[in-house]
Amino acid sequence: MPELPEVETTRRGVRAAIVGRAVTAFDLREPRLRWRVEPTLARELVGQRVHDVRRRAKYLLIDLDRGSLIAHLGMSGSLRVMPAGSPRLLHDHYDLMLDSGQCLRFNDPRRFGSLLWCTGPVEEHPLLAALGPEPLEDAFTPGYLAARAKRRKAAVKQYLMDQHVVVGVGNIYASEALFRAGVRPRRAAGRIKPAEWQRIVAAVRQVLGEAIRQGGTTLRDYVNADGTPGYFRQKLFVYERAGEPCRRCRTPIRHLVQGQRSTYFCPECQK
DNA sequence: ATGGGCACCTGGCTGC
DNA sequence: TGCAGCCAGGTGCCCA
Numbered sequence: 001m002p003e004l005p006e007v008e009t010t011r012r013g014v015r016a017a018i019v020g021r022a023v024t025a026f027d028l029r030e031p032r033l034r035w036r037v038e039p040t041l042a043r044e045l046v047g048q049r050v051h052d053v054r055r056r057a058k059y060l061l062i063d064l065d066r067g068s069l070i071a072h073l074g075m076s077g078s079l080r081v082m083p084a085g086s087p088r089l090l091h092d093h094y095d096l097m098l099d100s101g102q103c104l105r106f107n108d109p110r111r112f113g114s115l116l117w118c119t120g121p122v123e124e125h126p127l128l129a130a131l132g133p134e135p136l137e138d139a140f141t142p143g144y145l146a147a148r149a150k151r152r153k154a155a156v157k158q159y160l161m162d163q164h165v166v167v168g169v170g171n172i173y174a175s176e177a178l179f180r181a182g183v184r185p186r187r188a189a190g191r192i193k194p195a196e197w198q199r200i201v202a203a204v205r206q207v208l209g210e211a212i213r214q215g216g217t218t219l220r221d222y223v224n225a226d227g228t229p230g231y232f233r234q235k236l237f238v239y240e241r242a243g244e245p246c247r248r249c250r251t252p253i254r255h256l257v258q259g260q261r262s263t264y265f266c267p268e269c270q271k
Numbered sequence: 272a273t274g275g276g277c278a279c280c281t282g283g284c285t286g287c
Numbered sequence: 288t289g290c291a292g293c294c295a296g297g298t299g300c301c302c303a
Contacts (some may be wrong), residue, residue, distance in 0.1 A: 003296055034298085060295075062279070075297055076281080091281085110280045127299090163298080170296055171286075219296065220283085239296095259275075262294085268296060278300085285293085 002073040004135070004168025005211035006222050006230060010079050013225025014060075014104060015053045017081040021098040022049045023064070030093040032073060034114035037094070041117055045096070056123070057131050057167035067119035068125070069096075071160050075129055076114025076221040080105050082246075109221060132166045135204050138168055142197035148188040149197075156192055157185035158259050160204070169204060172239045175264045177203040179238045182268045185263045186256070210235065238264035 002010070018081070026042040048064040055061065060079070062069040070080065084095070084103040094102040094115065106113065118125050133139035148165060149156075159165055160174045169177065178185050180203035183196050192200070211217060214229030223229055237247050241264060242255035251268040 006296065070298080074280090076293070108280095109282065110295085110297095112280065152273075158274090161297095172296055210278095217296070222296065260277090261297095273303105275297085276301090278301090279298100281295100285291105287289105287292090 002058065002075075002077065002216070002222055003170035003173050004055075004058060004208055005108075005173070005214075005232065006216035007060060007073060007168075009216045009224050009230060010073070010193050011055045011060055014081050016081060017100070017102055017225075018050045018062070018096075018098060018104055019052060019082055021048065021102075023096060025095075025097040026229055027095040027097065027103075029088070029094070029095075030091075030111070031110050032071070033093065033108070033200075035116065037115050042118060057130055057134075057163055057200060058170070059128065061122055063122075065105065067117055068122040070114075070116040070118055070122065070125065071106070072114045073189055073222075074108055074110060074114065076110040077108035077113035078223045080107070080223065080227055081225050082227075092216050103203060107221075110252050114246060130164055132162075132164050135166050135208055140201060142194060142201045145201065146192070146194060146197045148175065154189050155185060155258055156183060156187045156189045156200075159189035160200070161261075165210075166204070168208065169259050171206070172219075172236070173211065174208050175239050176207045176237060179203075179206060179266060179270060181244040182270050185258065185265050236271055238266060240264065 022158045023045045028039055031037040051063040053062050060071040081102055084097050091109045092107050094106050157174050160169050181199040211232040214232035215224055217232040218229035238253050242253050243252045246266040249268045251266055253264055254267055256263050
């Protein structure tokens, strides 16, 4: 999916167009997302006003009068703002119609995305309650990561991708952050040194921050709220660059598989 | 608790 | 040209 920078870019892109607007209709063309979306949701949403659009981890939270929509983009999803009635394309699964004449439209070829309706405190929703800290906030520190990693044998790359440890880091940015930190992805999390945790925290913050500034990374499906792709792909050091020369030392980038996900690293720059 | 593997889906590319 | 096989920004769930 869309990792944190893509979700954050989407949040910023949709916010101004939907906050303060009232929902006039909810058109559900395909309820079979990650979890089935009940068609009766339309009746609930119509008439409610949008108060805010927030992000927690890779979830977008759309706060309405009587609850929040929890939207996830899965691997291939995107949310765009466009005039209501724009021609529908394949895999356009729902439209949230607004009193401005615009709509929020969700497209997701693989249907791993989700849309949930939550009344009550959204932070306490079962999907959100146990998530780790936000990587761009103060609770994400080298000390925290080190303490939680004690005796953990999991590879540091998989540890960083564990949303209960820290949120928002997915397959692309895990490889990229470890490259920038100079740490090999297969090292056991429990054996990473304090100085390395320092570099990892700095690298995660830096790579996510830069990616947000570039509007995220588009590999295949992802587009921003206005339909444009993200430009961070050009800044990737290792991801999908197996066999190509390291941009720092010219050593060929290596590929391996961890937990059925591709990992990329430079054997010279990362120890 | 922690770790590994599978499942959910479609589409694009590769190689025979 | 056709088709099988493999791969893809995620993550919940079941099992050891």
